Amino acid sequence: MTIPAQQANDGPEALLTVEGLVKHFPITKGLLRRQVGAVQAVDGLTFDVRNGETLGVVGESGCGKSTMGRLITRLLEPTGGRVTFQGKDISHLGVAGMRPLRRDIQMIFQDPYSSLNPRHTVGTIVGAPFKLQGITPEGGVKKDVQRLLELVGLSPEHYNRYPHEFSGGQRQRIGIARALALNPKLVVADEPVSALDVSIQAQVVNLLDDLQDELGLTYVIIAHDLSVIRHVSDRIAVMYLGKLVELTDRTSLYTKPMHPYTKALLSAVPVPDPKRRTKRERILLKGDVPSPISPPSGCRFHTRCWKATEVCTTQEPPLVALEPGHQVACHHPENAPGGAGQAAVAG
Amino acid sequence: MTTDPALHPGEAPTAFLDVRDLRIHFPTDDGLVKSVDGLSFQLEKGRTLGIVGESGSGKSVTSLGIMGLHTVGQYGRGKARISGEIWLDGKELMTADPDEVRRLRGREMAMIFQDPLSAMHPYFTIGHQITEAYLVHNSGADKKTARKRAVELLDRVGIPQPDRRVDDYPHQFSGGMRQRAMIAMALVNNPELLIADEPTTALDVTVQAQILDLIRDLQKEFGSAVIVITHDLGVVAELADDILVMYGGRCVERGPAEKVFYEPQHPYTWGLLGSMPRIDREQTERLIPVKGSPPSLINVPSGCAFNPRCPYADLPAGGVTRTERPELRRVLGGSPAAAGGGGHWSACHLPQEERTRIWTEEIAPKL
DSSP, X not given: OOSOSOOOTTOTTEEEEEEEEEEEEEEEETTTTEEEEEEEEEEEEEEEEETTOEEEEEOOTTSSHHXXXXXXXXXXXXXXXXXXXXXXXXXXXXXXXXXXXXXXXXEEOSOTTTSSOTTSOHHHHHHHHHHHHTOOOTTOHHHHHHHHHHHTTOOGGGGGOOGGGSXXXXXXXXXXXXXXXXXXXXXXXXXXXXXXXXXXXXXXXXXXXXXXXXXXXXXXXXXXXXXXXHHHOSEEEEEETTEEEEEEEHHHHHHSOOSHHHHHHHHHSOOSOGGGTTTOOOOOXXXXXXXXXXXXXXXXXXXXXXXXXXXXXXXXXXXXXXXXXXXXXXXXXXXXXXXXXXXXXXX | OOBOOOOOTTOOOSSSEEEEEEEEEEEETTEEEEEEEEEEEEEOTTOEEEEEOOTTSSHHXXXXXXXXXXXXXXXXXXXXEEEEEEEETTXXXXXXXXXXXXXXXXXXXXXXXXXXXXXXXXXXXXXXXXXXXXXXXXXXXXXXXXXXXXXHHHHHTTOSSHHHHTTOOGGGSOHHHHHHHHHHHHHTTOOSEEEEESTTTTSOHHHHHHHHHHHHHHHHHHOOEEEEEESOHHHHHHHOSEXXXXXXXXXXXXXXXXXXXXXXXXXHHHHHHHHOOOSSSOOOSOOOOOOSOOOOSSSOOSSOTTXXXXXXXXXXXXXXXXXXXXXXXXXXXXXXXXXTTOOOEEOOSXXXXXXXXXXXXXIGGGO
């Protein structure tokens, strides 16, 4: 959390670059598995992740944020577009091709119960990356695993214990230790604290913070909780139905959101302040998120947007920088400089 | 009066809902799980009580206990040992005839569950399930009236085209609509007590906002007493008039929402407030987490359950021993009991002046 928020795109400091990323999951039917449609989980994402920053990705369920996380870690192969890590195109690398890169890109999962093998000891789990990569750290695997356990706030004596002996927060720490084993550059955390209780959640958030300072990590943190995202991120990407609708630094996003969806999302979060309950202006969105199998035409948000006009139903708004470092995909942005919408530009 | 009003056993209460010294224990192979261990509170009609706590603090067990949904027995798996008193509108439920409680359940008291998909029967239409709840309690009514009532309620909770959607199955509804349908089901008999157990936890933020608004509007309209159980301090701040903070099966603090948020008197409440990332302000400070993890309910620490995690446990506590359990005591100096609110109470050994000082000088400036 040390990198200044405003920097030119695609500068030399971009650790990971994503261009036009697409992932469609085919829907098949019948004996011949004929494709009858596709879930357009991720549909054209372009952004970069800069060295040392924390990029927060928010959105509601089904917006494709987890799929995005799995694409940039290459747990999934993109249908289209390009993922470039440190200048190298990794979009279609095979298992073997990805292996050396796995040291640099690691993932922390949401559910600390299902992401640890219950039959393995903590030592085996945290030591697995060394074994897979054929690396013997200085002083041996055991010593290094114990160092990692201490790093994440567990005790080295936990080496021979099994996951079931730990609480949810401690398990999440084990998952973090495993992700850090090989000194990665990029850590993608998919809902790292959403399964944890509030008091434990704060412990893990602080731990992620400390580790970033200590090890110079770059984070992509995916979460649905806008309060957590505000706390941890330098820049934030808001997703809706497989698209990026807004991408900017933390302060601008929370103080002057430009996309109506972002605005509605922020206004919907319950604020822990009983005095504000009556004073708040809340934008209530109608209905639910449409299905990603047949997303709405034009702007995907137009079916729920109170500002939607004719142009929104036909033309898809591109993601453009309306202010330096503040990218928005909307025909009628809020808080726009000079009140100029994009409709004029696009038309 | 500085101790818990709990209680003059057997005496009829003045409050609409009066829970007295409720204990719900489950015998297991590993020992007795004391999920709820001496909980008392009152609730008046027209008010909303928010019960906050982390997983395992006993909040859901409490709600099921009030509804009389535990299988009671001295021995055996899953059997609960329950003691205490639950007075609803002048009737004592714990000693009441089970048939009488069954008549009340769904009619005078109803519940909204966290996960509408598992709380509804996948085999029957939404309409069937709502009319069933109506017909059970209105023996004179015919199916036609019941159906009309179901459509009316679906319309009230904001389901579009209710006369058509009433024949849909739960899987044909989205998560938010299912939660609306469940609220409709709970409201079909105009209950006077509505318990909502994590009503929005499974929902997205934008849908959560819709449901919170709906619950608030419905309460105004029906004037029932509402208990909202949640782990989310944001949700209680939105809905609750009074807040009860649970830890290790007991109430550690209880009072009007503004008191609990702005002048909290228990170190655990401070911990919750400090742990919470804020959406409404720029935070440069680190979060202040509570160290350690929640206690096992089999071996609840003797004395204060929060003792092992409490940063102030070493401060002198006015001649009380560490193993003594702190009782709920009225916070002095505050306004006297507001109507139905029952005043501000906290269970901590630290002298009140010391707690006020810690909160105003050490905690509040960092939040």
